Amino acid sequence: MTYSEKPRSNAWFLLPVFLGIIGGIIAYFVLRNDDPRKAKNCLYLGLVLMGIGIIFNMLIAASIPGIESGFNVNV
Numbered sequence: 499m500t501y502s503e504k505p506r507s508n509a510w511f512l513l514p515v516f517l518g519i520i521g522g523i524i525a526y527f528v529l530r531n532d533d534p535r536k537a538k539n540c541l542y543l544g545l546v547l548m549g550i551g552i553i554f555n556m557l558i559a560a561s562i563p564g565i566e567s568g569f570n571v572n573v
Contacts (some may be wrong), residue, residue: 504532514544518551 506529511523522544530538 506533506536508536510536511543514540514547517544519544519548523567 510525510529514524515521519526522541526537526545528564529540
């Protein structure tokens with residue numbers, strides 16, 4: 499097992515959790531030289547959370563009833 503030259507904090511995983519794929523990309527480019535394994539894991543975490551978000555949004559959008567064409571507004 500090889501160890502990276504500079505072990506980085508696990509707090510870097512919070513970046514993709516809060517910012518999604520953008521946070522994963524930022525964490526990847528910051529960590530890629532010091533800790534490549536953690537950099538790839540941050541990128542993968544951002545991708546997975548983005549996929550979960552898309553699926554969640556599709557489920558929510560499918561459960562919203564259709565909008566009728568009058569909105570019951572009298573003008």
